[in-house]
Amino acid sequence: MERSFAKEIELLRLGKGETFHGEGILAVTKALLQSGVSYVGGYQGAPVSHLLDVLVQAKDLMGELGINVEANTSEASAAAMLAASINYPVRGAVTWKSVVGTNVAADALSNLSSAGVKGGALIISGEDYGEGASIIQERTHAFALKSTIWMVDPRPNLETIAHMVEKSFELSEVSNSPVMMELRIRACHVQGSFKAKDNVVAKVSSINKEEEPASFLYARLSHPPVTFTQEKQKLEHRLPAAQKFILENQLNEVISGDISSHGIIVQGGLFNTLMRRLSNLHLADAFGNSRIPILVLNVTHPLVPEQIQEFCLARESVLVMEEGNPEFIEQQIGQILRRADIQTRLHGKDILPQAGEYSAEVVTKGLVEFLSQNEPDGVNVEILRDEAANLTNIKISAQGSLDESLPPRPPGFCTGCPERPVFSAIKLLKEEIGDIHIAADIGCHAFATFEPFSMGNSILGYGMSLASAAGVRQIQKKRTISIMGDGGFWHNGLQTGVLSTLFNEGDAILIIMQNGYASATGQQYIPSSVKLDNQKPISIDIEKTLNALGVKWLKTIRTYSVDVMVKTLREAMTTSFDGLKVIIADGECMLARQRRLKTDNRRKIEAGLKVVTPRFGVDDEICTGDHSCIRLSGCPSLTIKPSPDPLRTDPVAHVINSCVGCGLCGEIAHAAVLCPSFYKAERIQNPGQIEKVIHRIRQTIIGLMTNEKSIV
């Protein structure tokens, strides 16, 4: 794994009254332990990866608490785990990334929520929305609505987050429904503190096992005819129970204010942004006291109609602040008010933007617009308008002083990444045979969609690339190439892509990036990982798996061998074999490899053992500043510098110290017949005696010959 959580694991052991200082998502983890969970599962993905990563590393503590931690192979298997809470009084939690994880989990979730739960079932969804998000922009909220899963959206401070985790389990149990907590990116990564409680050992767990399995009860199956009853139960029993609990436990908060003619209803997760904006508009102080009354929805589904009616009744207008679309909450509030015949004006996405994150700028402008339209007593709207205009002015003047716009700096392949050479090879092949339809996928290899490769015709989801080429290959004269990571392969690609293509005898090319980890999310282990820390041998192998399925054309190529890769790709594109052709591009994630090498080499140097460290370089004098090498690589360590030659103005290529000597520069110079300016240099530490002597002889002779004065 990319990170060691040794310190964080200590945080998980804190007892009653001690202060937890740390990250939001780890506060959730701690709160799970305080809630007495019996099992935890999930699938990694920003921004919730740490929740599971820390538990996977905290083996001892999990053993003591009797918690079963499962690193599931997909969100679907994580969601299915929650079935334990259908039959047994056990609490469990699973986590994944936002709407994409929920989509994968959908089948199990629908069935789970129909059957209902006995023990508390909690889903932690990392709402990957807005700045920093890496996926399609949709709301998980929609899923909660249609499956009758309650949605918790806590105020983004650790105290509230931890409290709401504990309350979510209670809510789940009193209403027999699964609960989903959505945490936005910044909330997951927020550093703060809360007063911890003791961890709770579950009554039923891996150390307190049940004597007998639950007895047969048809009503617990999501299978007709009871599914019809279950639908009714959801609405007639579970929903009212949840609403009662929310009201009685004051999960939503009301903040009173002197401008009582107007009000704001806000998702808990947006509360801090709202308060800061009000404070800057002189309508609130820094401590949460507002002049405008606010209803904070820490639970955004279900709404409690009585609470909404009560908040709105005496007011001329309310503003609903709800991020993302459609505006489900606003629509429901409109319906609640209409049914109760309450005439309060309802604002929301008429004023605030339909799409996109509700950033500080957006909220300020929305608030000013709301107040301008309604002009409450005691508010000087003119001053507020100036504040809003000022924001635009600052940006305009800053951009004016820069005088040119900056291109974005997207993420890219790390120095020495084993996936980069594959795209160098594809680019070279394209120069030879023309453009190729490329089905891209989710994972680090998606960075090839950026410069300098700019490749990929579609991204359809994690592990979906091969499946997404099925319709294309019939309408293309040339073959298509699908790219998939080993993470995506096990997550989904094996089943949706490989099996489907074999079953349909499709003529397709699949490149599997075998780097050994789920690398983009922090190098979590996958089924085919070589688990070096506990010396487990590889038990599941991609090549063997494909052989067993009957893949006839299968080649494993070391990724850095660009020449061989180009040849293999050319063959795949042109061979008369018209079935599925798979190329396994084999090369361990360089981040993981370097971390291991660093420790190994330090140990070796200390022990006096020989260590050879390679790196690449460019001879300035030979480089003419055309940068073909960069257009085929894009490596962060291969950059440019001002030409040291005053007669040339174009910058020259330059390899910086972060180079790990992966060899790609040499391979590219070779495969693409570039310039001869690249060299590989190797430092030899702790050399043997003979090596030292040879070196001295060489140095002397070369020294004599390079010194022009002594020779020639």
Add this chain to the structure above:
Amino acid sequence: MTNKEITSSLNILIAAMGGEGGGVLMDWIVKTAIAAGLPVQATSIPGVAQRTGATTYYIEIWPERLDDDASKRPIFSLSPAIGEIDIMIATELAEGARALGNGFITPNRTTLISSTHRVFLTLEKMAMGDGRLDDKKLYAALKRSAKKSVMFDASEVAAQHNTIINAVLLGALAGTGALPFEPDAYTASIEAEGKSIEPNLAGFRAGLENSQAGSKRFGQDIINSETGGKVALNLETRVNQNFPAETRDIIILGVNRLTDYQNTAYAERYLDRLTSFAEIDSDLCRELGRHLAVRMSFEDIIRVAQAKVRENRFNRIRRELGAMETEPYHITDFFKPGIREFCDLLPPALAKTVLSWAERYGYLDTFYWGMQVRTTSILGFLKIWFLSKLRWWRPRSYRWSEEQKQIDDWLTLVKNTAENNIELAREVVELSRLIKGYGSTHRRGLSNFGLIVDTYVTPFLNDPGLLDGASSSIKEAREAALADPEGEALKMVLEDNGQREDALAAE
């Protein structure tokens, strides 16, 4: 702390790239605030941006101690807001500029701490010529926009102290006094973190010193060429006598380069070629002097070999490796000459025969000798050294004869255009930038050069009244030729020109 009532937090935004330790920098600041008993909150949006992309970290600190009373706890925001940043830390110049463009650096409030080094964007790096942003402009804009600024090359300072940039920037932050903590409070956080304490503390102290010393001069270009050597006295005299003062530095460099490349006689030939331009226009002569020297020292196998066996090169590479004087090291050089490069060295008649044979049988672009030569071994060194000693043969080679012909044609073109229009002549000189590199890159450059000459220069020479704005057209075409290797941009520009001409003809 003052008695004035505090109504808002201190807001700190860090702009960094993945892998620079921005998260650790954030942690240090947070720990320092906690140790001082101040309420603090921090957050970030790392995601996949941690893979070398741009990302930000955001911290809010309430600048006074508060009772443990829950009713008076500040509500911290999770995202930075326009015009509300007290301290902006940027680990790189363009990321600082990005923060400025987003409205996070304002003259009434922001203390800016920014490193002045550049980590080039892929788009800047992959350009065929010079695609770099104007860093002097970025620097000036930042300097102008902040209330107070501390700007220096923190990356360089970090390298000097064998640490990473975050510790240096923490030191710089401490030096500004923008947060209510003494330097010791920050170092305590570094020590508490417990990792790489010594290098981090060294980086911190260096950052602190730089910050207190104020900003450094910016924009020194380091010129460090390995082709040293002295210019023959008689040539130096000739340059001083025959060329305007403002051209001499460049011409001396040219003389120097060509003496090293071939011999003094060849350097004299350079001066012969240039002399007639000295009287026409000194600007033209200076630029021509620059490009002519580069063209005359065309890249053949001998030149590559010369560069590969220079004594300075071995020392430089050893330093790059961080190897000690006595420590063994290896250098492996990559060569892949083809039939063309081989023929470059043959006598012209023989070369032409071989080339036409190779072309007929399709070997020209398919036959290469891939070689990896270990230049630090005696045998490997000898191979290259031998090639570098083939200078005497060079004037008899096919490549030499071709190059000299092309250079003379180009000079004639410059001369003829200069008689009519100096500006146009300058552009014809500048066109020579297209001809560079090796193999296919070199051929592409030559062919683009020819296309542009045929389209714009030749018609002008035939009828000087024909083309208004020819020089700006040439500039446009030259930039287009350097825009993409596929030649799409150049094709578009030339097509536009064709249509314009057709339209003119139709009138």
